[in-house]
Amino acid sequence: MHGPLIDTLTRQGVTRRTFLKYCATLASMMALPPGAGRAMAEAMAAARRPSVIWLPFQECTGCTESITRSHSPTLEGMIFDMISLDYQETLMAAAGHQAEEALHAAMKENAGKYLLIVDGSIPLDMDGAYSCIGGRSNLEILKEAAEGAAAIVAMGSCAAFGGIPKANPNPTGAVSVSDIIKDKPIVNIPGCPPIPVVMTGVLAHYLTFGSLPELDDKGRPKAFFGETIHDRCYRRPFYDQGKFAKTFDDEGARMGWCLFELGCKGPVTYNACATVKWNGGTSWPVESGHGCLGCSEPDFWDAGGFYKALSVPADPLEISAAAAVVGAGAGVAVSFANRAKKGAAKSAHETTTLADLEK
Amino acid sequence: MSLDAIPIHVVNPPSGEPGLTGNAPPLLRELSELVKRLLASGETSAIDLSALPLTPADLGWLQDKLGAGEISVTLQANGESTLNETACPGIWWVTHHNEQGAVTSQFIEVAFVPELVKAHPGDVQTGQEYLELLISDH
């Protein structure tokens, strides 16, 4: 562990007031009471930066990009750098054996106390051979690292739910972190990628309160994943009135109408994009004119296509033609049976005579 | 094209002046309680305006009623922040902007001096060290 966060921030030219202001806004975004911002700031300022180990598995590195990409260095990026990030393959200088040694040293030194961040899914097929680091499978590395971790953060939809590797036909047998580790507190931060402030919000909460924030039934922090995109979408009045854009860049689209017909999955997606937005609050997919992909939901890749509205079939209908033919066949067969019955009844018809009636 | 150019028609406008929801007046009562607390025990507090269901018209009404006081403080920290005293001393309207100028959060703070304006002892110490350096140079 290293010295107090506030000293490192000061060295980076971030004043205490800037930090206090940031914490006030962060607390507001997490729906914490105003006093919590100050508590957060004090806790984080004095915090001995906890050791954080970041393990990348079967991923595209998009989550790392999202967190660390900053145009003018945002505090998200900086705070992230300021945690004692003892292992992060994309960002660390060491490589090869040195890197492996750093990993094991960090795990040993901070046993039971480090925060483990995982991004990427874990492939299980072929004994996990589909994704290995230093000759060891991801599965093995995860189990070993999870043992000494205080808590695990599954960053991104791949680690949280399996993500794109798990999508049909899942050739590598990819699974999520919570499918493997059952005995440690796990926070899922889904999104493809997740919004940067969601990540730092969770970290800030952990640093301040020493525990993970309140989670929903899918292990996602309720502060950011408590409402659907649809519930907070600024285009909602148009949905309620039935004003939909029919194609990209048509009249309706230019007037900012609802993107339901263009496949927006907002109504079934829980995330903070509609309120927190992307790129430091610049914009988000719907505001830019494209429907929500639903990227923070499990199996969103197999949910029937990004451009198919929720009211439209997910897959083309396959058995209709055959079913109609079978129905016609059944109808014809039954009609023959009916005709035969009629014919038989006709020929079996006996005329009644007076003699029969007097019997 | 700015967001304001997209026409949004409110289907069921609430009664009273257009845009007002009626959620702002109760805040005045809350502020009164908070000021009482400040006077009694010196305890500071704040109301997070982003967390409340207030329309821009509501915020405007509130700002209008609270009015402007004698002090305006501008803080340059990763974007500008303004901490202005309202017509009621002890009630400060705090607005934080990011570097792009967008509002990131808004609070009404009840305190003798807003928290961010006060100098922290740690910072004062750092300042003192700098001052010592200046003195030793001359």
Add this chain to the structure above:
Amino acid sequence: MNELQFLTWVRGPGLDIAVGIFLLGVVWRLFEIYTLGRKKDLAAPRHAAGASGLHTVFRRSIPPPGGVKRSPVSYIGGYTFHIGLAIVVFGFAPHILLVKNLTGLSWPGLPSQFVDLAAVITMAAMVVVLVDRINKPVKRFLSTFGDWFAWAVTFLPVLTGWLAVQHLLLPYTTMLALHILSVEILLIVLPFTKLFHAFTLFGSRWYNGKVNGQRGVPV
């Protein structure tokens, strides 16, 4: 299976099966009914004004003289919920999108608030009709399981669809999946219950009109 997977299933394989069984059943029963044929009427056909199959098809849509007074609920309630169903099913934009996806046809939709109102009126009318069926002794006596079942299977799609759009009762994903599932159940049972009247009523009216028209009686 989580809610999104459930929704994807009812939008995918579920719909495929339901539409398949629906088409199978409809084609089968239409074949079955219309291949029965009819005995030729050997009497000389008479002609009367307004007595033909086509006339009857339209005339039967109007209540007979004194009919509304005798059973106002049946006629008014019945008309209300049928028209309401048509407005909701064919006027709501997401439904039109579904038809467009399946057949290529599309038409302008109605404002969603209007469809919302139509849905509420439809449900109210259906409840009134149900209550009447329970309260009127003759209606109750005549009612079989098929009648109650047909009511439920028609009511549920309207209810679940309305709840989904209003975001009531259950989270949207589950509510929408239940709505689509209830429609699939309706599709599967339609050809095999009295709901098949949707396809047979015009044929039946035409037949009655033609047969009686031959004898010179407008019905």
